[in-house]
Amino acid sequence: MSEKTYVGKNVPKLDAREKACGQAVYAADLQLPGMLYGKIVRCWDHAHARVLKLDLSDAAKVPGVVKVLAPKDVTQKNYNTGVLDLMVPEEMGQLLGDIEDQRIFTDHVRHQGDAICGIIAESEEIAEIAAGKVKVLYEPLPVYLSAEESARPDAFQFDERKPGNRAFQLPEQMFPGNAYGWGDVDVEMAKADLVVEETFYLPKVKQCQMEPHAYVAHYDQTGRLNCWTSTQMPKCVQPKLARLFELPISRVNLISTTIGGGFGGRLGMVFEPETCAMALAVPGRPVKVQSTREEDWIASESRHPGKYWIKLGVKKDGTPVAVDAHFTSNAGAYFSHSSGVPFTTGGWLTGMYKYGAIRYKGDTYYTNQAPSGAFRGYGNPQTNFALEQIVDRACTELNIDPVEWRKKWHKGVGDDGWCIGVPYSSCALDECLERGAEAIGWKEKRARYANQSGSKRRGVGVGVMTHTSGAMPMLLEHTTCTVKMNEDASVVITLSCSDLGQGSHTVLKQIAADTLGMPMDEIHILVNMDAAGFDIGSHASRTTYVGGGAVIKACEDVKRQLIERAAIRLGVPEEDLEIKDRQVFAKHDRDKRLSVMEICHTGVYNFTNPENGETNGVPGQITGYASHFPGHNSPPFGACFAEVEVDIETGEVKVIELVIAHDIGRAINPMAVEGQLQGGAHQALGMTLTEETCYTEAGLCRNNSFTDYKMLGPTDMPKMTTILVEQPDPIAPFGMKSVGEAGPVNPVGATANAISHALGIMFTEAPITPERILQALSEQKVA
Amino acid sequence: MKTKIMTLCVNGRDHRFEAPVNRTLLQALRDDLKLTETKYGCGTGECGGCTVLMDGKESICSCLTLAVEAEGRHITTVGGMTRDGELHPIQIAFIEEGAIQCGYCTPGMIMKTASILANNPHPSEDEIREGLEGNICRCTGYEKIVLAVQRASQMLDNSQIQKSGGMGQ
Ligand code: FES
Ligand code: FES
Numbered sequence: 001m002s003e004k005t006y007v008g009k010n011v012p013k014l015d016a017r018e019k020a021c022g023q024a025v026y027a028a029d030l031q032l033p034g035m036l037y038g039k040i041v042r043c044w045d046h047a048h049a050r051v052l053k054l055d056l057s058d059a060a061k062v063p064g065v066v067k068v069l070a071p072k073d074v075t076q077k078n079y080n081t082g083v084l085d086l087m088v089p090e091e092m093g094q095l096l097g098d099i100e101d102q103r104i105f106t107d108h109v110r111h112q113g114d115a116i117c118g119i120i121a122e123s124e125e126i127a128e129i130a131a132g133k134v135k136v137l138y139e140p141l142p143v144y145l146s147a148e149e150s151a152r153p154d155a156f157q158f159d160e161r162k163p164g165n166r167a168f169q170l171p172e173q174m175f176p177g178n179a180y181g182w183g184d185v186d187v188e189m190a191k192a193d194l195v196v197e198e199t200f201y202l203p204k205v206k207q208c209q210m211e212p213h214a215y216v217a218h219y220d221q222t223g224r225l226n227c228w229t230s231t232q233m234p235k236c237v238q239p240k241l242a243r244l245f246e247l248p249i250s251r252v253n254l255i256s257t258t259i260g261g262g263f264g265g266r267l268g269m270v271f272e273p274e275t276c277a278m279a280l281a282v283p284g285r286p287v288k289v290q291s292t293r294e295e296d297w298i299a300s301e302s303r304h305p306g307k308y309w310i311k312l313g314v315k316k317d318g319t320p321v322a323v324d325a326h327f328t329s330n331a332g333a334y335f336s337h338s339s340g341v342p343f344t345t346g347g348w349l350t351g352m353y354k355y356g357a358i359r360y361k362g363d364t365y366y367t368n369q370a371p372s373g374a375f376r377g378y379g380n381p382q383t384n385f386a387l388e389q390i391v392d393r394a395c396t397e398l399n400i401d402p403v404e405w406r407k408k409w410h411k412g413v414g415d416d417g418w419c420i421g422v423p424y425s426s427c428a429l430d431e432c433l434e435r436g437a438e439a440i441g442w443k444e445k446r447a448r449y450a451n452q453s454g455s456k457r458r459g460v461g462v463g464v465m466t467h468t469s470g471a472m473p474m475l476l477e478h479t480t481c482t483v484k485m486n487e488d489a490s491v492v493i494t495l496s497c498s499d500l501g502q503g504s505h506t507v508l509k510q511i512a513a514d515t516l517g518m519p520m521d522e523i524h525i526l527v528n529m530d531a532a533g534f535d536i537g538s539h540a541s542r543t544t545y546v547g548g549g550a551v552i553k554a555c556e557d558v559k560r561q562l563i564e565r566a567a568i569r570l571g572v573p574e575e576d577l578e579i580k581d582r583q584v585f586a587k588h589d590r591d592k593r594l595s596v597m598e599i600c601h602t603g604v605y606n607f608t609n610p611e612n613g614e615t616n617g618v619p620g621q622i623t624g625y626a627s628h629f630p631g632h633n634s635p636p637f638g639a640c641f642a643e644v645e646v647d648i649e650t651g652e653v654k655v656i657e658l659v660i661a662h663d664i665g666r667a668i669n670p671m672a673v674e675g676q677l678q679g680g681a682h683q684a685l686g687m688t689l690t691e692e693t694c695y696t697e698a699g700l701c702r703n704n705s706f707t708d709y710k711m712l713g714p715t716d717m718p719k720m721t722t723i724l725v726e727q728p729d730p731i732a733p734f735g736m737k738s739v740g741e742a743g744p745v746n747p748v749g750a751t752a753n754a755i756s757h758a759l760g761i762m763f764t765e766a767p768i769t770p771e772r773i774l775q776a777l778s779e780q781k782v783a
Numbered sequence: 784m785k786t787k788i789m790t791l792c793v794n795g796r797d798h799r800f801e802a803p804v805n806r807t808l809l810q811a812l813r814d815d816l817k818l819t820e821t822k823y824g825c826g827t828g829e830c831g832g833c834t835v836l837m838d839g840k841e842s843i844c845s846c847l848t849l850a851v852e853a854e855g856r857h858i859t860t861v862g863g864m865t866r867d868g869e870l871h872p873i874q875i876a877f878i879e880e881g882a883i884q885c886g887y888c889t890p891g892m893i894m895k896t897a898s899i900l901a902n903n904p905h906p907s908e909d910e911i912r913e914g915l916e917g918n919i920c921r922c923t924g925y926e927k928i929v930l931a932v933q934r935a936s937q938m939l940d941n942s943q944i945q946k947s948g949g950m951g952q
Contacts, residue, residue, distance in 0.1 A: 012878050019886030020874040020893065022820025022861040029819035124814075125784075125803075208921050210824050210832060210887040260822075260887030261921050293825040501885025501922055671881040671927075678924035679884065706829035706919060714912040714925040 039127035047699025064126035110333035113298030147365035169363035183357025192313025203692035211260020217279035233537025264374035297704035301373025345379030347418030388749025432661035459758025463749025470542035480533030541738035553626030651770030665737035680743010794863025831918030834891035842898035872938035882931035884922035
C-alpha cells in the first residue's frame, strides 16, 4: 500500500523514548490506592533445615502489620515455577514424573533464601521490622552442594518421588539407554586415530537482570486476581496461577509491566505465587512485593552449573568418528527446569557437527544451592565451553586449522538440527567463518602468536554455534494475533508476546507495517492479557520468528477480507485485485479502485437504505486473526572470533577484540540484532572469565552482590565487530532467523580457545580466573 | 524512628515532606515524592541505577545519599532532562544509537552521561568507558551506550544547552 518499507531498517525501539524519559513503568514503580506491602520472610542462616517452630506472634503485634501468613495460611498445593508441564504433550509430561515440588511457604528449607512465611503491612519499613521479629527454630539437615555429594547412597533424600536425589535423566522410553544421538559410539570410537577426553566444569551464573524481581497483586471486589508482573511468559503464568489458586483463567488477570531484563530469569513464575497468596489474604487491597538484590540472588534461579564430560574420537584427517558425552548438572533445590536444560544441552551438541556416532547423556541432581533454571542460551553456553575446546584440542594435536576443521565438519542444509528428524533449512556458517576470520586477521595472527615470549601473550580463538528459532517440535509453539482495522484504516494489533527489551514489539510492528503496507505510526500494538489470545512466551529465541509468523498471517487475513469486499463493490474477481498505496486496484484497469479506508469505514458505519434494503458496502468491522503453529525452527548459526592478551605474571586476561558473525537469515532490525549480539557477548565473557555464584561449606551464598560477583564493566569489554550474514532462510517469515539466545553462546568457546592459543594450556574450569591461570602456569613450569 | 520535615529541590521544584531522618535520597524520590524514574538496582552503590545529578555536574548514587544531605542542593533526575517536552540531546542519542534495551539502567546511565559531559565535553572513548564504570548494564554490552555518549557529545557541541552552563537544570 505505501511505498515505505520498514523491514531491514534500524527503527528505534517503540518504547525507547519513554524509557529515556524515565516514564516506563516497572512493577516496583506502581502505586495503587490502598496498597499494602508484602515481605517474604526467608531463611538466611541455613541452606538445609527443618522448621521445628515458627512463632509469628511478635511480628503480628507490630503496629501497621495487617496480616502474617504461616505455611498453613496459604494454599497447600505444590507447584513448579517452570512451565515445561504446559509445553509438552501429556505423554511426555508423564515421563517427567511429578515435578511440582515447591510450596509458597515451606517448613523444609532446601536452600538459603527459601520462603518460610509472609508479612503484609501498611509500609515496606513496617513489614521489614515485623520480619525481624519472626522467631524460627530450625533443625539443621545435611547440606549438599554438588551432584556427587547428593547422589551418594546414604544421602538425605530430598523427594521420595526422585530416588537417589536424581531430579531427572533422559527417560529410557524416549531415549533408549538414557542417551540421545545416533550410531554405535563404542564401535565408531574404536576406529579413531586420536581420542581426546576431558571433564569440564561450568559455573553457577546469575542472570543479573538489572530490575530486581517485583510484583503487585490485587484480589479485587469482582473476585478477580490481578497480578502485575514482568514475566516473560504471561500466558503460561496465567493458567499456572489459576491452577494453583483454583480459579478459572478468566478470573486471573495478568498485567505485563515493563521488563527490566529477562535473560530467562523471568521464564515461568518467580515470586508471583507468594505475592498472589498475600493478595488473596487481604481481598480488596493491592499488595506489592519488592525483592532486594540479595534476595533476588539467593532465591531466584540461575544457569545450570555442572560437570561436562566429553570424549571425541577423530581420524588423522580430522574426521569426527564419534562423540561420547555426559552432562551432570546441579538442579539446586527444586526441579524447575531440570528436564529441559539437560536435554537441550545435548541437542546443541548433536546439532553442531557431522559425527559418525554420538551418545549424549544428561541428568540433574538436587542440591542445596538456589534452584537452577532458564538462562539465555539454555544449555548452549555450557556445551560451547566443552565442545569448542575439545575440538580445538583435537585440531592442535592433528595440526589442523580450527577454522578449516569447522568449515568441513559443521552440519548444514539437510542435516538434522538439534532435534533429530528436523533438518536444517538454511546455513550460512561458512560465510560467517570466512568473513569473521578475515575481519580478525585469523591466519596472520594465528601464525604470529604461535611462538611468543615476554609476560604478555596474545592468542586468537574461534567458536561456532547453532541454536533455534522457537522450540518446535520439542515444545509447544503457538502464538495468536488479532489485527483490528479501525474505521479510518489505522490498525490495532493485539497479542501477548513479551518484549524483554530486545525490541520484539518494534520488530513485530515493522513486520506488520510491511505486510499491510501501512506506516508504522498508524499501527498500535496492544498487549493485554484479557484481550489477547495465547502465546507460549518470550523464550527459546522465538518471538520474532513465531510471533512474526502470527502477525503476518493475521495481516494476510485482513488483506484477504479487503480484497473480498472490494471484489463485490468493484465487480472484479478477487484474483484480479491487488492492494497498493492503501488502495485496492483492479490489476488490469487502474481506474477501478477502492480505498482501504473506505472499505474499513463502510464496514463500521454501515447503513441500510430503507427504500431498497441495500447497504452501502459490506457491513462488519474488519478483523484479522491468526492462531499460528510454525512448521519449523529455522536454526541460526554463528561464528565468533576472539583475540585475548594474557598477562602471565598476574594471570589477567584482557579480551582485545571480538568479531561476531551471525547467520541471521534476514535482519528485520539490524541495530537490534547487533544489540543482542553485543549484550550476549557481555554475558558470555562473564561466564568465561569472571562470573560465578559461590557458596560456603554450609551452603550460604558468598557473593550475592555486584561487588563480590564480578561482571565485566565498560572498560573490560573489548572492541566488538558484528557481522550480520544475510542469506534468507527459505521457509522463515521474511527469511529471518533468531539471535537473542545465540548471543551468549559462542564467545564462550572462542575466548576459551583464544586463551589456550595464547598459553598452550586448555582450561577446563570456568570462569578462567587469574588464580586458575597462575595455578596452571605454575603446574606447567613444574611439568 | 525520628522524623523530620525536609525540603528537596528536584528538577527545579521544591518538595516538602516528612520522613524518617535515615531516609535515603532514593527512597525519598521514589516513595515520598513519587518520582519513580530513578531506579533501585542494589541499594548499596554497586549498580548505578539510582544515579542522579547534584548541582548540575556531580553524579551520585542516590541510594548512598541521605535525603537530609541533599537538602539545599539541586537534584536532577532523568525526569528533569526534557525541556518543554523536547528531549535532551543525551536522550536523543541514547534512543537513536540503540543504547536502550530493557531501559532499567537508562535513567542512571543518562544522568551519568550528563555528569561525564558536564565535566569533560569531549571525552575520548577510554574516558567515556572509565566514566561509565559503576553503572551496570546487563543488556547492551556497553557498546551502543559508548556510541550514544560520543554522539551526545557531538550534539551538545552545537547546542545552546552547554553554553547556559550545566545540564538538565
Ligand atoms: S541502587 Fe544505588 S547503586 Fe544500585
Ligand atoms: S538496557 Fe537493560 S540494563 Fe541496560
